[in-house]
Structure formats: structure tokens, C-alpha cells
Amino acid sequence: MVSAFKKALQSGKFVVTSEVGPPKGTNLDRFKHHIELLKDKVDALNVTDHQSSVMRYPSLGGALLVKEIGGEPILQMTCRDRNRIALQSDLLFAHSRDICNVLCLTGDSVILGDHKEAKGVFDLDSSQLLATIRLMEKGKDLGGNALEGPVSFCAGAIVTPEADPLEPQLIKFEKKVEAGAEFIQTQAVYDLDNFKSFMDYAKQFPVKILAGIILLTSAAMARFMNKNVAGVRVPQELIDEMASAPKGRALEKGIQICGRMIRRLREERMCDGVHIMAIGKEEVVPEIMSAAGLL
């Protein structure tokens, strides 16, 4: 079965994905609210997998919920918490419940999360997880055994266009494409001229690229990301622009900036779509899309 998201990628339209983060606990009300709000506006919704190594409701459960509510989930899978046995098993389950899209990630270190003494697994890495999916599609598991019923996924990965140094990341990106990535959702990009150079390079590969857009909520948040988040670089002009917003209007400014960036990416046909991350502010994603002329 070809997933709705894969069809969107193949259609040539400007694809929009966003993400929802499962809660810490069993109260799913707010999570469900975000899914309901976004499911008909975007082409697919990523469900994060213990984002930042913080223990939460599982991405697999979250993806099922997206499905039940009538949305199109992209199951995020990191290699941090599960070995190859558990990862393959979860892929079997996902396929059996018509979860058709997977984003393969290495995962942050457990040291960055809220269970700092946990064992980080990393039995596989993101490129190996992609290759595993392609192997399982051929009806085999990593142990070389035949599967009673194969899987089928639209599988993707991430890349960091602002990494320093960049070339090792690009080599890894090429490995991911070779391992079977059909789509890439990038780490947040803000300097679109830089991103354009990345796309000039990336366009030669048979993979769809969705530019990562993280909503800026304040100048302080932008500075925090520059200092603490690997591979994210907010240019000074944008920080100044955020700082110029009148008191209480920074979020509005952030939405405006996002909208402007998405509009440019789309108008200049720079990439195949965007992945909007509004970390903690999912309810404003429709406003971002309106500002971008997407709604």
C-alpha cells in the first residue's frame, strides 16, 4: 500500500508536515487536540520518539492515535532505546496497523534527557535502521531469517545543513539515501541562502527534501538554540528582528518570520516542502501556514 504521504511526495506538490509530541503521562487530551487541529491541514504528522531523551508516551502509540483520529502519521524511531530485535519488532507492529511512514533517527544521548543514568542502546544507527527496513521489505530480518509477511514503509531520515564541519554530515546524508531514504526532513534552517547552496548539492540525489522550520518564540530562544542546539544557527538579523517585536508580540513576529521563510522556499521552488516544528506551540501551526499562504 502506498501511503498518502508518499503519494503527496510523488505528486510534485509543496508538501507540508508538522509534528506532535506525546505527553509525559496518560492524559492524551492536549495531544489529541493538536492532532485534530492539524490532521487535515498538513500532509503528515510526525510523532516524536522520546524527544530530547525525555521519557514520554511512545511514538508508536502516538502514531496509532493519529491514525485512529484520521491523520497520516510519520512514526519517528530513534536507535537510542531499542536494540535491533525491538526495532524490527516495532516495525512489524507498525506495518500491521497501517502506519506506513517512518523517520529513522539515531537519537540524542540519554545524558541530555531526564533519565541521565539510563543505558543508551545505539545497537543500530539511522542508516542501518533504513537498510533494515529495506531488508524487511524483501521479507528478511537482520538475523537472515524469512519473515512471515514482509513490511512496507515510506522511510526517511534527517540531515543537518548547518552542521560544522559540514562535509561529514553530507557523506552521512549520501549513505542514508543509498540505504533507502525516500525523504529527508532537515534540522531547522534559518539562513535560506545557505540552505539554497545545500539544495544545489542535494538536488542531485533521488530523495525528497522538506526544509525544517522551527518557530522562534523570542530572541532569547533563538540565542539559546545558537548556543545549545547542535546544527542550528539563527542569523543575527533574525535575532534582532525577534528582539524588535513589541512586548508580548514576539510570538506573532516568530509566526510572521516562519511564514515568510516558507513562502520564499515555495516560491523559489528551493525544496520539496517543509517540516514545521512549533515545539510546544502546536496550536499556532495553522497561523504559520496561513502566513505562508498555504491555507
Place this chain on the structure above:
Amino acid sequence: MIRSITRPKPEQEIDRLLEGLGRVFIIGCGTCTTLTRTGGEPEVSEMRNHLTRKGKMITGDVVLPVACDNLTGQALKDYADQIRLADVLLIMSCAFGAQTIARQGKKIVVPAVDTLFIGKESSVGLFDEICTQCGTCIIGETGGICPVTSCHKGMVNGPCGGTKNGKCEIDPMRDCAWTLIYNRLKDLGRLDAMRKYHKPRNHQGEPMPGKWMLAGR
């Protein structure tokens, strides 16, 4: 030369481990813990004074030349009387030494240090873990730098997204192994090696606990 790198255990932990054990014999090591200043003569002497102040009776102490050596049992015989008087042996060698001593089987041993890794002194006072003895060496393809050890996540196919200015996401003091490997391979004109896909590692190259027998033993 490789060394066993150790760090002193927190005082409260040692206090807890020694609870109810009034008479203590202290054993240091003249090799690794002397180098790392965690169990040489000065540290053993300081521990003796420290525990005495806490009301412990120190029946004796010794800094063995090499605590993990097979001669340790013999060396301790010279202190048999003082050891006999003790309730516990407080060991200021690494865990190799502590276990060698424990195998003598006569007394409870309590380590005073945590053994961190087998490492190399990269520069004076700085120790790095460069090999975890995994049993499936791949450094022939990574410019002689081990990503299984030097990368926090043990990644074998290139960097994760956590590289920041060539440093690791867990600590700006730690190099990103894949930045080092990239630079080395680039210098050698062998960047193509980085493009090679490595299949999932065999984590049972030598199942834990390792055991090896010489041919014809």
C-alpha cells in the same frame, strides 16, 4: 602505555561501605592509581589520616608495586598479621587490583575508587579512552581512530546530528570522533573510506565476560 584510570569514590559512599567495620587495612598501588593520584603513597597516607579522624582503627597499609599482578598474594603475606586484625581491606588500586586481592579470599574488600576505563595519558594529567576491546576492530577503515570507543554513541557510519563545532553533544570538552576521523581520512586522501556502509556491528565479537585460551594450552 595503557593505564587503568580511576576516580575516588564519594566520601559518603566509602563511609557507607565501611559502616560497622572498625578496623581497616589500606592497600594502594604503585602503578596506575599512583599515576592518576588516586591510590599512591600520598593518597594512602591521606586516607589513613582521614579514616583515623573518623574513628577507624587502621591496622596497617601498603602500596603494592602492581596490585593486579599474580605476585600480589605473596606480597600481602608480609602483612599477614596486620591484615588478620582488620575487618576490611580498603583498596585504592583499580578494580583489577581489587579483584586480584579479593581472590585471596580472606577478607572483605571495599574499593575506594571507581575504575573508569583503560586509557592512555594523552598529555600530562589528561587521560583518554581510545579502545574498549570490543573484539571486532574496524580502525583499519576509520583512519586508525576507533569510533566504537571515541564516539559517545559508538556509531560506525559517520557522525550523528549532535556534532557542534567538531565537539560532542554531551560535552564541549569532548571531540566528535567522526570529525577526527574525517580530518584524518581527508589528510590521508582516503575520504572514500567514510562512504563505505558498515552493516550493524557484531556486539558479541567476544561475549561478555571475555575468555581466551592460547592454542595448545
